[in-house]
Amino acid sequence: GWIEVNLNADGTVIAGGSSFPIRYVFRPDGSTFNELLGSDPGIAYDVSPAGNIAVGWTMFESTKFAFRWVASRPPLERMERLSDPSGAWIESAALGVSSDGSIIVGSGRQSNQNAVFIWDSDHGMRDLASVLEHDFCLDLTGWTLAAASGISDNGLTIVGYGTGPGGSTEAWIARITPLGETDVDRDGTPNCADGCPNDPNKIEPGVCGCNVPD
DSSP: OOEEEEOOOOSSSEEEETTTTTTTEEEESSSEEEESSSSSSSEEEEEOTTSSSEEEEEEEETTTEEEEEETHHHHHGEEEOOOOOTTEEEEEEEEOTTTTTEEEEEEEEETEEEEEEEEEEETTTEHHHHHHHHHHHHOTTOOEEEEEEEEOOSEEEEEEEOOOSSSSSSEEEEEEOHHHHHHTTOOSOOOGGOOOOOOOTTTTTTTTTTSSSS
């Protein structure tokens, strides 16, 4: 038997997993089931609207880790482990993907503590709570994120659940804005924390003010 987890926009592609052993499964047409990668353990949790990208988890060197599968690539290059430049993630599972596959969210463990991640090709896997607070200046006071279970097609809305300020398990939704709106001068410091949001050479006015060298 197998479990259907998600499907694409027109219902022609279904992602999920079968048991004994668990495998991530793709259905590229109305009749045939295809395994994404042999008989390795794993599961596909989400699939893009077009049905050409799937995400989930599989085993990489005996470790449960998040993957992205891209149909347009050569067969041996379709499956990839999500990059982790920090090396902080002990294990992970991708739960949601944007329509173009450029942004992925999920959950995992860092230093034996549960954590939630966001991934893109420029930054790799990062702690989602830190990104929301530092890059987008969202106030997460009192919140502990447990999972990011979905992301919108445009990658600007993320949903999940966690422990809220009252101490109970609650659903959450985070709406973020494109980089060009949160960091106008592209200096790496978001507008909300930048004393000179239109000056790429300063984050504080200093002696002479913004847009004027001290």
